[in-house]
Amino acid sequence: MTDENTTYDYDDYYEDQLCRKDDVVKFGSIIIPLFFSIVVVMSCIGNILVLIILALYENLKSLTNVFIIHLSVSNLLFTFGLPFWASYFIHGWTFGEIGCKAVKFLFYVGFYSSVMFLTLMTIQRYMAVVHPLSDWEKCRCFSVAPIIIWMMSGTAALVGAHYSKILKDLNNTYCEYESIKVKSGIAYYQNAFFFIAFIFVWFCYGRMCWAITKYHNRETHRTVRLTFLIALLLFFGWTPYNIAMFLRSLTDQNIYPFTLCEVSKTVDYAYYICRLIAFSHCSVNPALFIFADANFCKHLRKRSWKFFSNIDVYE
DSSP, X not given: OXXXXXXXXXXXXHHHTTOOOHHHHHHHHHHHHHHHHHHHHHHHHHHHHHHHHHHHHSOTTSHHHHHHHHHHXXXXXXXXXXXXXXXXXXXXXXSHHHHHHHHHHHHHHHHHHHHHHHHHHHHHHHHHHHSTTSOGGGOHHHHHHHHHHHHHHHHHHHHHHHTEEEEEOSSOEEEEESOHXXXXXXXXXXXXXXHHHHHHHHHHHHHHHHHHTTOOOHHHXXXXXXXXXXXXXXXXXXXXXXXXXXHHHHHXXXXXXXXXXXXXXXXXXHHHHHHHHHHTHXXXXXXXXHHHOHHHHHHHHHHHHHHHHHHHHHO
């Protein structure tokens, strides 16, 4: 329900303006389910493989490895909601209000926790590079930080899940927020959280780049490079989506010129495409761990060689 206690229907305004979005809906119903299916398979394989390699062959006392474990779990939680979104674009929402709230919860837990764990990894690398002689690793805040991050992510996700409702019109059933005001407020909060986090991340990397010119530690450079690649891909993946989400909120609030039919349709296309890019981050991160990190590559080659050697023996 809206603030005026009327039914919340996304299509009312555009139907009044004879703005049909059948082509936009068709685009979403074909491309998004197919793309999400590929992302789910790649993310599950990649993140589970990262967890197995870390658990069996890496030092779990290393803060970097601990943070990578939590980031992989965050990616998996995010991934578990994608099949429901894929079905949503084909059949509408068919999983009830509890399912709507649960999938929204998984989405926001995955989003907020992944950004915060990446920020924490950046802080860890910043301390190691810029202040190499300090006893930062003994600081208790790093050991309890994952617990705090999961609590903060869960709290923020509960807000989004709480205001999620099942909304219906004559043609479809939606898993959306109960009003335009709530939807816009959550979008603005997500935008602010994302950009504040990355201003902080890029500040740390600027200081690290300056400090690296003074040192020639190959191990430090390797870890910084890996964390930087993750941050870079997450930034370029989520920034267009946050911008498109902001523009779509202006459309929902009937702000000119976003009320024009062609402008609204262009924003919807951009939103769909940017969402595909952003949601694929859960499958890209493990690929970086596996192929951009020398230790992961070494373990993967060794395990693969033993596996195929055993197959040859049995044959």
